[in-house]
Amino acid sequence: MNKHAASAAIVLLCCTASVYAANPVDLRNQSLSVIQSMVKSPAALCADTDPSQLKQLSSGADFNGTNHIRVQQTYQGYPVWNGDAVIHVPHGGSETLMTLARSRRAAETSMNGVIYQGLKEDLANTPAYVFNDTQAQKVLSHIIGTYLAQDHAERVISNQKAELMVYLDEKNKAHWAYQVSFFAQPRSGTPAKPTFVVDAASMEIYQQWNDLKTQTEARLDDVKGGGVGGNGRIGKISYDGLAGHYPTLDFQRDSNTKICYLQNAEVKVVDSRNDKTPQFACDKPDAQHGNLYWNTLNDEANGGYSPNNDAVYSRKIVDEMYQSWFGVPILVKDGKPMQVQMFVHDPYQGQNAYWEDGKMVFGEGDSESYPVVAPSVVAHELSHGFTEQHSRLVYSGQSGGLNESFSDMADKAVEYFVYGQNNWQIDPELLKDGGRLLRWMDDPTQDCYGKKPGNNCSIGNMRDYNRNLNVHFSSGIFNRAFTLIASKWNTKKAFEVMTQANMHYWTSNTSFADAACGVISAAKDYGYDKDTILYAMKEVGVDTSRCA
Structure with a gap:
């Protein structure tokens, strides 16, 4: 933790006492003016009505020359949960977030993602101790102790982290929170990377998931x-x-x-x-x-x-x-x-x-x-790393299912790269006689063996989705959509649009519906027909009505 009580005092001076829910702004179909006021220097934060700003994370031009600028919303320098977006500037290879804020290219520029307005009201009267290293260590120790008490006592804990952020709950109310994570190695069996979003003051757990992505000097x-x-x-x-x-x-x-x-x-x-x-x-x-x-x-x-x-x-x-x-x-x-x-x-x-x-x-x-x-x-496993370095999909909920699905797509993509064809089963080349397959991409519910889809097995349609579903099971929605697209085109073209979406359109908490919009945008980049995407998403029950 590098922020200290001094920065906390600045936050408190900048805030008012009113409490309201923040306002999420979907940047799709919005003009650049919506975010231009958030591109500012740190010295200007307290003078503004809301000490929020946008921070550029990365930028890169694709094969069409479109520069995709990935940005993160921050509040007094701390990241805002789900407050991230991508700005798309045609032929804008030299543009950065700062130059774009003064640019006259607003009419050419498009965006996707979410930012939040009105955070200041929710974060008023925050206790100063929330910003101290002592509180971060207190929260970390509490969460690790709770974890070890839940039948994990023999696990060795390492790589402990507690990072302060602004968290938006289901009602879009903002809270100061820590994202706590650590590596837990058992004596035998699979380790885990427990990750929690915890209220910085009350230590209430808002979310939790396992972020382990499952599988003389010599010259x-x-x-x-x-x-x-x-x-x-x-x-x-x-x-x-x-x-x-x-x-x-x-x-x-x-x-x-x-x-x-x-x-x-x-x-x-x-x-x-x-x-x-x-x-x-x-x-x-x-x-x-x-x-x-x-x-x-x-x-x-x-x-x-x-x-x-x-x-x-x-x-x-x-x-x-x-x-x-x-x-x-x-x-x-x-x-x-x-x-x-x-x-x-x-x-x-x-x-x-x-x-x-x-x-x-x-x-x-x-x-x-x-x-x-x-x-x-x-x-599959390397593509989890690829996702970490691009869209940064959170490994929980719909974004977690999408994360897992993209890695399954990569599994089939390399099969097509080597052999020129696919079988849509996950890793049959590793099975011994009598072994059971892990997953089927073209018909995900086959791993239910007669049970109801989603009952500790995969789903292939949004009607069977619930937020508590394991990401390996919810991945079936986009897995099936991928096979439908590949059957109309080919696996290479299908993986091209998914990779383009991962690199330049999906954001950290992307829903299946938003992910579909990103795939449609990627198809446009390649000049591929979007009707194939629309057909596939309709077959798996993903809503595309909000896609441009």
Whole structure:
């Protein structure tokens, strides 16, 4: 926490004593003048009627030259929950939020997202202690203690955070609140990233969800390598680049010690059984395997011939898809492609894999599944990271279902990228005989096995939605819509509009209806017919009447 009591005093001086609900403003079809008054310097905040402003988070031009400026509403420097938007400026590559506020391009500019007016009245008479580090620690300790008391006592807690913000409840009343999160690692089984929105004064919990997204210095040279992979279902495969075989693998080699490591600029494999990056002796290329540095390690497990090699390949092919189709690396850090750690052979995860803060963890499988390292699973988990870096969809409610659905779409997109076709089942290549599929995208309710849709199983239409539904089950709505769009076009075109919407139109708390509007806007960007989108959304019960 970097804000102190002094900033709290400024807030209190700027506020009045009246209490009202804030007014949400849907920016779709609004003129630029609605937000221009919110683009101002911090020194001007107390002089204004409402100490709110807009902060630019990012900007980038798409293939049409449209500059998409993503902004966050703040109140006295703190973020406002659900107060985010995207401004779209045709041929506006040099525009920023500040220059746009003084620009004469209002008629050309469009927006989507939500901002809130009238926050000052709701936030009047806020106790000064709310802004102190002591209160942040008090709230954090209270929430962690409550969590541990709920049958989680043996979990190890780390990476604790408490970040102050303005939260808008269901009646649009504004509250000072902390977003509290931490990593909870059990002795065995799947960890969790519990996340809470907590009133900064009363410590009332407004929302909570699990934000874990489920699945002398040596000089290292980049070298071409290879090895075996696959599993008992798809068979043993060779990563050697020869005709009919899979591509080569990218390793790094220490020329002094003549040791090769299963890592490169994109990925660092970590074997969870010893927490080390696998390495093997590689004195010279292997003439029997295409003059590659051939991985001679044996990490065969549970019917998987080499999950470590499969991890290197899967990371490579997923990034190739994003680069080939969209011209961007799937993840970036400090403006460069991001190296991701992939923890393989986790004995506690079974069929599970998850993404959390720049790393992926993959289970060893179980009696129903081979080790869960495959391009489809890696595409799913990496695409959670892609969503974090773009629309930032909250992993709860409808935005959480959309988050999970986008990752399922990426699963099928990489399948289409590699094979040119889809089967619409989630990860059948990992199943052993007698194993049950996780999900069906074209008919999500198949995982109900005769139960009512939404009864601890997936839904495929809004009529079955309720706000308490697990995001893996509510994802069925957009999953089915995606398959309907892909069947009319193809999977590449369908994923193009979804990715464009994720990058430039969806915001953090986007509803299914708003998400559909974003997909329609993305289809227009590509020059694709919007009737296909309208048809698909109608079939799954998503309202598009408000879409421009």
